[in-house]
Amino acid sequence: MAAEVKPIPNAIPSPHAAEEEDLREHLMFDPRPREEMNRMVMDSMTHTTPRYWIVVGILAVLTAVLLYGVWGYMIFTGIGISGERRPNYWGIFIVSLVFWIGISHAGTFVSAILRVFKAEFRRPFTRAAELMTTFGLAAGALWPLIHLGRVWVFYWMIPYPNARWLWPNFRSPLVWDFMAITTYLLSSTIYLYLPLLPDLAMARDRTKGWRHVVYKFLALGWRGTEAEWFRLRKAINIFAIAIIPVMFSVHTIVSWDFAVAQTGGWNSTIFGPYFIIGAILSGVSAVVTILIILRATLKNMDYFIRLEHIDALGKLLLVFSMAWAYFFFNDYMVSWYGGSEVVRTILTFHASGPSAWIWYVMLLCNVAIPWLTLWSKKLRRTPWLMLIVTLGINVGMYFERYTIIPITLGHQRMPFDWGEYTPRLPEISLALGSLCLFMLLYMLASRFIPMVPVWEVREGQEAHQLRKVGKTVVPSVSELE
Amino acid sequence: MATSVVHMALFKEEQLDEAAEAIQVLRNLGISDKDISVISGTPFSEKMLGRPMAWTSIPLIGGAGAVVGFLVSVFLNFGTPLLYPIQVGGMGLQTIPTSIVLTFELTMLGLLISTFIGVLVETISPSYGPRGYDARVTDGQIAVLFSSGAELDASLHDALSHLGAEIVHGAEDKKLWP
Amino acid sequence: MKKPLPWWQRPWVRVTAGLLVFIVLGGAVGGIYLSQQPPEQPIQFPHNFHVGSGIPCLYCHPGAQWGPVAGLPTSDKCWGCHQQVAKTNTSPELQKLAAYVKNNESIPWVPVFIQPDHVHFNHRPHVAAGVTCETCHGDMTKMTVAEPIRGQNMGWCLDCHSKQEKEKWTRLSDCATCHY
Amino acid sequence: MAEETNQGVWGLVIDLNLCTGCNACVTACAMENNIPWVGEEDAGYGRSMSWINMQRYWEGEYPEVSPSYQPVMCQQCGRAPCEPVCPVFATVHSESEQINLQVYNRCIGTRYCANNCPYMARKFNWFDYAYNIPEPMNYYLNPSVTVRRRGVMEKCTFCVQRIHDGQENARAQGRAVIDGEIMTACQQACPADAIIFGDMTDPESQVSQALRSQRKYVLLEELGTQPKVTYLKGEGYYGG
Known part of the structure; x- marks a missing residue:
């Protein structure tokens, strides 16, 4: 069966050759032997240049100083070194929390939703996206802690029997948040690990020294027996289906942090889906950003990650950008039409207050630029342009959260207590530090975890066939299970 | 069982049909399904290999x-x-x-x-059936493991090599997990 | 890369890890142990003897009747009796008392039963409700210097409060009863 | 101890016609409740801790302007938006005093309650302000009130320590609390007697009488928070 995967020889040259070529590329109809793919992946993993170590070193120092150093200083002096003040009790700590939790939606979206719906183009980059989920959550889960006034007693949010007879308040959205983020972090980490088992076994068989010891431990003695594959398939199926509602619940609950409050501009029933769409928009953009960077910097990745994938994700991005605009407009329209005095003043404040430029940059990056560029196949296949567009979308999404959190908070019901918020240096340093942490973790993982699920790619290549229909060929995908 | 040895027939990745055939051959030669196990680098379902349904809890x-x-x-x-x-x-x-x-x-x-x-x-947890491993499996090769007495060797060898298998006698059971 | 497994076997790693665990655990255990020990007092005051000879607690700690703080006796109060007691001149512990009185100094008693700043305890309602001293302070007929009661935390308070009459529970479980 | 079950519902009435905006209440509150001063820089940045916000609004066009003042403290809502959002029960509804509590040592500093307070009545300890009070000044600290450390939220408590004290005294003397016996610090300090505090369940108390005025209103009534602080303003008369 694998033989049929190969391109049909002597295909009649037709004016549609370019389209055919795309098809081939789309589902990777140019299979290479498994050994070669393994070798390519192992190579990308073990190959390090001095430049890589310099970047890692710089990132490590930056993380240590900008994130942990400043955080430690803040713990010892007080949260006051941030720019927060009455009435802006939440600033970019919470903005960053929402941002990173949003980023973490990408992996699950790519590898669970696309897996369940059998979108075949997902195969080569599921791992890259799942890693983003895990590390995005690792960076995001820091923020609720950084943001606490007394972080050393954060464990009071954990339900456990104690000498105080007190349990957490399960009516508080922050406890839901805590539970949801914990659930999502654990399940997405496991969901990263399960499909990794065969690849870890592959790495185990091809390494020596400390790597071998670690892979041997992590691969759990994977041999590839029928029972093991069967079990893995069952577990992945359970995960793929169960993790989707968990993913939706996480960002819905994050949105409820705002929506359940009576605060003007927050109390909106549409916040749940609006936040989810925003999260997927920023997450998928981040996936594209990372894929472009991986393709450019990681060895052998141009075979696995192709312009076709970026093209396909670009189409998704256009759809999500439109969906985001729809939800944004819906939220705006209903709030504005409702005519509540406080909400109307907030909406006016967003668009014409001293921070209005943030609101306009948000609309520019999230709507205008994607709509103007992503419709074009040619532009979608231009990596540097896609890099700019996707980075722009993430800037726009950051600004969206910034508009919703500190700017809205500054303009509430008591006009005497209106205020503005400007982040101070320590906060900005922490925000940059978490970005450094994310990049550092990702870079380290890229040299430790096989970045391409070779067995999934192989499985895909076996499932795909080119079928001749009349004068052209069409791809067909068979069910493997 | 104590005297039987685990042998391994290695098939190339594209020789899935042959591997399925080989399992049938082994069955015909009187080796029961529980003395056969298949390890592969790509997920092949038991339907493809004509093997009994696996079970999991x-x-x-x-x-x-x-x-x-x-x-x-x-x-x-x-x-x-x-x-x-x-x-x-x-x-x-x-x-x-x-x-x-x-x-x-x-x-x-x-x-x-x-x-x-x-x-x-x-x-x-410990699994039953013949154990054995070859690193070539993660390169996509399909290994059919079976345990049999030494006397079956000749006929087996012929049948399997006819199908294009590379036969490893007395496949060792490597300790893959601490 | 972050997996420390290959270094597990190295002896210095194990020794360091062992030492770290030992220090952390030892520090925790030691801290808890020390917090449950009676502090060093300026005079080894024999509660057992005084309570045994029939002196009521409120004689030396009268504040318990009317306020939050029970109070620790001043040297005047001790001297009121002890200047008439023959043993005062012989016992070495009582020589210390005599010295405090002579120098007109207060006795630097170390309070044993202290509440943290965020807990507001008042003796009066407890005494009025008929709670005996030994319920919270232990049996003083068996102690010389006062010893702390183990695990006297919020759950300990609530445990007793929850055993009171049902209609009092609203007030006795209210956070503002102790925390403001 | 017959009156143990009936603790009363405490209420505060502020007559804005009488208020001159002299800030005596703010000062008295700070002294009573160990409210630290935050220093010039932070106060200018909007981090002053006073539990009473003296809100000042200008009326008219310059130069014909006249200020109006409104002291806004925690409104002790019956259905407080700040309470359910706290993950650790640091701010709860007191069943026995019918006020809104802040348990300082339980607070972990999420600041969610402050966001959710429509009256902006909550103040946050951004730094260890109270522990940086210079040497002789720390003698002003009231031992009946917890000194707050960094990272906890705080707000007006209706001087709950005074309520406790009054109730406890009355109980020890075997009588009910007399109206006017328990005074909040702001009430005590108000030179214009614009602040009235007392039991709203007692129909004869000064608070209940004031509450029958036609001039009464509560802040942001449309939110349904059921505040225990009532304001009197404008034309009208006292009494029902």
């Missing part, structure tokens, strides 16, 4: 975990407020809308974690 373990998670959430939502009743914001002590959130999260957490524990336990 992972959905069961996952379901049990979900039930445990549900019960824990019921205790946290409806039990803990009674242990020390604290009024907040004019809400009742046990509120159903807020309890749904936690119930969902903890049920899912129970389901997903126990599914993983199921995989972990089943993977590291």
Whole structure:
């Protein structure tokens, strides 16, 4: 069966050759032997240049100083070194929390939703996206802690029997948040690990020294027996289906942090889906950003990650950008039409207050630029342009959260207590530090975890066939299970 | 069984049909299905290889975990407020809308974690059938392992090499996990 | 890369890890142990003898009747009796008392039963409700210097409060009863 | 101890016609409740801790302007939006005093309650202000009130320590609390007697009488928070 995967020889040259070529590329109809793919992946993993170590070193120092150093200083002096003040009790700590939790939606979206719906183009980059989920959550889960006034007693949010007879308040959205983020972090980490088992076994068989010891431990003695594959398939199926509602619940609950409050501009029933769409928009953009960077910097990745994938994700991005605009407009329209005095003043404040430029940059990056560029196949296949567009979308999404959190908070019901918020240096340093942490973790993982699920790619290549229909060929995908 | 040796017939990745054939040959030569096992680098379902259905208790373990998670959430939502009743914001002590959130999260957490524990336990618990391993499997090769006495060797060897298999006699069982 | 497994076997790693665990655990255990020990007092005051000879607690700690703080006796109060007691001149512990009185100094008693700043305890309602001293302070007929009661935390308070009459529970479980 | 079950519902009435905006209440509150001063820089940045916000609004066009003042403290809502959002029960509804509590040592500093307070009545300890009070000045600290450390939220408590004290005294003397016996610090300090505090369940108390005025209103009534602080302003008369 694998033989049929190969391109049909002597295909009649037709004016549609370019389209055919795309098809081939789309589902990777140019299979290479498994050994070669393994070798390519192992190579990308073990190959390090001095430049890589310099970047890692710089990132490590930056993380240590900008994130942990400043955080430690803040713990010892007080949260006051941030720019927060009455009435802006939440600033970019919470903005960053929402941002990173949003980023973490990408992996699950790519590898669970696309897996369940059998979108075949997902195969080569599921791992890259799942890693983003895990590390995005690792960076995001820091923020609720950084943001606490007394972080050393954060464990009071954990339900456990104690000498105080007190349990957490399960009516508080922050406890839901805590539970949801914990659930999502654990399940997405496991969901990263399960499909990794065969690849870890592959790495185990091809390494020596400390790597071998670690892979041997992590691969759990994977041999590839029928029972093991069967079990893995069952577990992945359970995960793929169960993790989707968990993913939706996480960002819905994050949105409820705002929506359940009576605060003007927050109390909106549409916040749940609006936040989810925003999260997927920023997450998928981040996936594209990372894929472009991986393709450019990681060895052998141009075979696995192709312009076709970026093209396909670009189409998704256009759809999500439109969906985001729809939800944004819906939220705006209903709030504005409702005519509540406080909400109307907030909406006016967003668009014409001293921070209005943030609101306009948000609309520019999230709507205008994607709509103007992503419709074009040619532009979608231009990596540097896609890099700019996707980075722009993430800037726009950051600004969206910034508009919703500190700017809205500054303009509430008591006009005497209106205020503005400007982040101070320590906060900005922490925000940059978490970005450094994310990049550092990702870079380290890229040299430790096989970045391409070779067995999934192989499985895909076996499932795909080119079928001749009349004068052209069409791809067909068979069910493997 | 004590005297039998584990042999391994290695097939190239594209020789799936031959591998399936080889299993049939082994069966015809009187080796029962439980003395055969197939290891591969790509997921082939038992249907493809014409093998008996594998069985797993992972959905069961996952379901049990979900039930445990549900019960824990019921205790946290409806039990803990009674242990020390604290009024907040004019809400009742046990509120159903807020309890749904936690119930969902903890049920899912129970389901997903126990599914993983199921995989972990089943993977590291001892398995039956012939054991053996070859690193070429992760290169996509298909290894058909079978245990048989030494006297069957000649006929087996012929049949299997006819199918294009590379035969490893007395495949060693490497210790793959500490 | 972050997996420390290959270094597990190295002896210095194990020794360091062992030492770290030992220090952390030892520090925790030691801290808890020390917090449950009676502090060093300026005079080894024999509660058992005084209570045994029939002196009521409120004689030396009268504040318990009317306020939050029970009070620790001043040297005047001790001297009121002890200047007439023959043993005062012989016992070495009582020589210390005599010295405090002579130098007109207060006795630097170390309070044993202290509440943290965020807990507001008042003796009066407890005494009025008929709670005996030994319920919270232990049996003083068996102690010389006062010893702390183990695990006297919020759960300990609530445990007793929850055993009171049902209609009092609203007030006795209210956070503002102790925390403001 | 017959009156143990009936603790009363405490209420505060502020007559804005009488208020001159002299800030005596703010000062008295700070002294009573160990409210630290935050220093010039932070106060200018909007981090002053006073539990009473003296809100000043200008009326008219310059130069014909006249200020109006409104002291806004925690409104002790019956259905407080700040309470259910706290993850650790640091701010709860007191069943026995019918006020809104802040338990300082339980607070972990999420600041969610402050966001959710429509009256902006909550103040946050951004730094260890109270522990940086210079040497002789720390003698002003009131031993009946916890000194707050960094990272906790705080707000007006209706001087709950005074309520406790009054109730406890009355109980020890075997009588009910007399109206006017328990005074909040702001009430005590108000030179214009614009602040009235007392039991709203007692129909004869000064608070209940004031509450029958036609001039009464509560802040942001449309939110349904059921505040225990009532304001009197404008034309009208006292009494029902």
